[in-house]
Amino acid sequence: MSTKIPNRSEVPESDKWNLSSIYKSNNEWESALKEIPALTEKVTAFKGKLGENSKNLLEALKALEEVELKMETVYHFASLQHEADENDTEATDHDGRAMMAYTQMQSELSFMDPELLSIPEETLRKWISAPEFKDYKIYIEKLLHYNKYTLSEKEERILSLQMQPGQTPHNAFSVLENVDLNKQFGTVSVNGEEKPLTQTTFSTLLKNQDRKVRETTYKQFYKKFEDFQNIISALYAGSVNQDVFSVRARGYDSSLQMALYGNKVPLNVYHNLIDCVHKNLDSLHKYYSLRKKILGVDELRHYDVYVPLVKSVAMHHSYDEAVEICRNALAPLGKEYTDRLCDGLKNGWVDRYENVGKRSGAFSSGSYIGDPYILLNYDENDIRDVFTMAHEGGHSMHSWYSVHNNPFMSYDYTIFEAEVASTFNEELVFEYLLKNAKSQDEKKYLLAMRADDILATLYRQTMFAEFELKAHEYVENGTPLTPELLRKIYRELLELYFGPEMHFEENSDMEGLRIPHFYSAFYVYKYATGISAALALAKRVTSGGEKEREDYFAFLKSGGSRYPIESLKVAGVDMEKTEPVQAACNTFKDIVDQLKKMF
Secondary structure, eight states, rough: OSSOOOOOOGSSSSOOGGGGGGGGGGGHHHHHHHHHHHHHHHHHTTTTTTOOOOOHHHHHHHHHHHHHHHHHHHHHHHHHHHHHHHHHOOHHHHHHHHHHHHHHHHHTTTTHHHHHTTTTHHHHHHHSGGGGGGHHHHHHHHHHHGGGGOOOOHHHHHHTHHHHHHHHHHHHHHHHHHHHHHGGSOOEETTTEEEEOOOOHHHTTTTTTTTTHHHHHHHHHHHEEEHHHHHOOOOOOOHHHHHHHHHHHHHOOOHHHHHHTTTTOHHHHHHHHHHHHHHHHHHHHHHHHHHHHTTTTHHHHHHSSSSSSTTTTTOOOOHHHHHHHHHHTTTGGGGGHHHHHHHHHTTSSSSSSOOOOOSSSOOOEOSSSSEEEEEOOOOTTTTTHHHHHHHHHHHHHHHHHHHHTSSSGOOOOOOHHHHHHHHHHHHHHHHHHHEEEEEEHHHHHHHHHHHHIIIIIIIIIHHHHHHHHHHHHHHTTTTTOOHHHHHHHHHHHHHHHHHHEEOOOTTTTGGGSSSEEEEEEGOHHHHHHHHHHHHHHHHHHHOHHHHHHHHHHHHHHHHTSSOOOHHHHHHHHTTTHHHHHHHHHHHHHHHHHHHHHOO
């Protein structure tokens, strides 16, 4: 770990993503931004005329496609600049102006959906069955799905104008967490040397074998969050209130129904996930008992759950070595897949390392124009970052196949599907590294790490999903979210999921107030369903033949052409059933049993 985190200007160009596949310069971006009002007017010229004949509708859809493609590209470029350095005032300005342009565009185009849906459905379906509508047919059919919850033109315009201010809780939390708070965590003494404590180094320091380092890191970090608990609670409550506002404005039954409705995900998929995980918590509790035994501690503390269980194994992989691990591990998917991914990882897709002001964690962000970019904060001494590279690479390749096999109006796949492609890659990397382990200790290390990864993706994300559900239900039932209530909800879930072996600090429940994904409601459950589907598909592809692989590629190429439950059935897994989740829980149990024998 470096003692000094570089400023963005100090990062070599070879370690940054190359955004020229979107725009060659800021001036080119500025020109594109200026085109949006005129392109919007091309659509508004059809206001009141959509239902006159199919020609008007087709021309309006072409104009809509043009402006939305331009807007997506403009916003994507600006958001990537901003995520790489939130201290960059020019990038912040670009991001803000792009969001303002998007809000204005949405406001002016708010007539489109209500007017289109006012066309008799029989007439509309007849028109879109014509060959010239082939690029827009899926878009229209998905729009018809929303017919029940689409409001009048005036109401839709009001809701679209609310989009930008509605982002305030999330934006404010992001700046507070990644900029203002990041300057106040201080340092932690490691082997006599002061190391910076940041959002990114927090997770690394919690893996330190020195328990005092872990304890200091944990308490110092959460103490600072506790100092700001009132403002953070208010921000999250504001985000939940925004969701409930939309529910009531549109007439949905609940926030959960609204979140799942668009993708036709049945409510029982969410509830079955929580119920199935609850039935398998004994395996999780056994794992924590095993962890306590292996670490040799009298009391297992919350800051003990991330440290590697095998002390003697140090696994170092340079960035380029990690790329080659991905190439070899993902070989079952074929040379075309691995060559394209690894070329992107080495040549411009990835922003590799941490810098001041950069968003913590990792993500993949694709658009119809440009490369499917990846943000990392890669640490050569953390084997998990190899898995993160494979994970985000799975997202990016999913984006690549979606873009190259679908028209713009139906290329974008759902988050529900996205977590399958990413976690699928992680499973193949795990199997490859385990097979090529150089020693028994390395095997133990990898098995323990994989247990932690499945735990984090299946059990932990389900706990997060349960927290979100409870928080929204409180507000929907008329109870305001206070710091005390939020902490109470989260502490009860901590105690339920971690079991009797775990001892928490007084402020351990502050963890529930630092999760950025909570500002995108009902997002995290998709990690849990994703790993369940991914484990099933990875086993199916690696143990199958050409058909099984092609089924998987058919899924990757689906883009937004199918609803997620349907596209996963094409790949070979049915997420309406509980079997995939139970099988994932069984996989975790089997790994825990192997570890008990090895230790």
